[in-house]
Amino acid sequence: MISDNEIEWANILPPAHERRDATRNRELILAAARSLFAERGVANVTMAEIAVAAQVGKGTLYRRFANKGELCLLLLDENLRVHEQEMLALLQRLAGENAPYLARLEHFFGHVAAFTDHHMALLFEVQQAGIAPAMAGIDPPYFSFQHMTVAGLLRGARSAGEIDHSLDLEMLTGLLLAPLTPPYFRYLRERRGYSVERIGAFLGQLVRQMGQ
Amino acid sequence: MISDNEIEWANILPPAHERRDATRNRELILAAARSLFAERGVANVTMAEIAVAAQVGKGTLYRRFANKGELCLLLLDENLRVHEQEMLALLQRLAGENAPYLARLEHFFGHVAAFTDHHMALLFEVQQAGIAPAMAGIDPPYFSFQHMTVAGLLRGARSAGEIDHSLDLEMLTGLLLAPLTPPYFRYLRERRGYSVERIGAFLGQLVRQMGQ
DNA sequence: GAGTTAAATGGACTTGAGTCCGTTTTTCTG
């Protein structure tokens, strides 16, 4: 399961020995993208525009980023790492307190919802592009970090007798994460007008429901 | 809620008084599309190819169908109507037998899963295009028929005391239907290798779980 | 059945994604 994560990042992190021009251009591109995104919104910027702004050929741009989603993922990289560390710390604390697994899940959902909301525009692009292009649209295990965490907590909950033994945890994991998937999340927020809190709370409520 | 449905169909059904050439071309287009789709798969056929095969200009094609999804929706029209009638009949029968609402839901999910599987390729295009283009990706109330039905059954279940009173039924409806959404469904089937039965069964199990 | 008008047509055009490949730059080796 870890391997998913590694595959996902492998294409995106700069290689060990990068040529000087490559480094320079990578930075030009990221800076140009950041600035254009800030100025006009992620969705309204084309790859060609980024190339022009970065004073770089289209081929160069695509050599490094197969699509806008990959570029956005790298832009998010730092935030993503911090977020994951915080979640890990949170979960460790809750584990130390011997909190019920379902309560840990509830906390986790709340934080992920907040994170997703905060970075919606970039996350949406990442999702749209899809790590595996064939699966553009929905990719429930999306960031495998989320998937692994929820799957782990659900297994814990089952072992601890907090939820029914017969539940299909693999599917349940994906289902619980679906509303936190950028397109679904955006739909809930923008089309339905739900607050971040309502979305987080719903998942918490649902998960508590599993425990009867 | 009905109005969603009406809006959805309004653009797609031929207008009351259609000119003869329009009718002829509409039929040429549908026939050409059907044949190309059968021959090479829905996903591998472009709009331009359909126009050529139908011996019709691109403008004509787009005048009638804003995108491939709309074309696919019309191709599915008959099947969709039959499916809806069957579901209505099924639900009426179950209502007559005074079956628990959760049992009715379980049946419904099973049938919808089968239908979705059967028409996956076309449904996927419909979904991709999105009725509202902005919402390409996921549109949980997708076919509002499904949404209305599930929402109604859940309300019934709540009134009958089969599920917790505090559950956010609006969100729950969307969540339960998410796995039946073409991209998610395809992901489960093709990437995860789940059987149609497993998907249907999971939803049934989940819904039963709601009833403790 | 000629004239009028509104609808419908077809294909050139625009736009953006993504690829390809001849040229340039870096880095390594002697």
Place this chain on the structure above:
DNA sequence: CAGAAAAACGGACTCAAGTCCATTTAACTC
């Protein structure tokens, strides 16, 4: 500090989606 090999570059090119509008055609009127 050559000279060669590998990596990176850039922009022209392809492909498909979707738009636009000058021209054609059906339908209605007298």
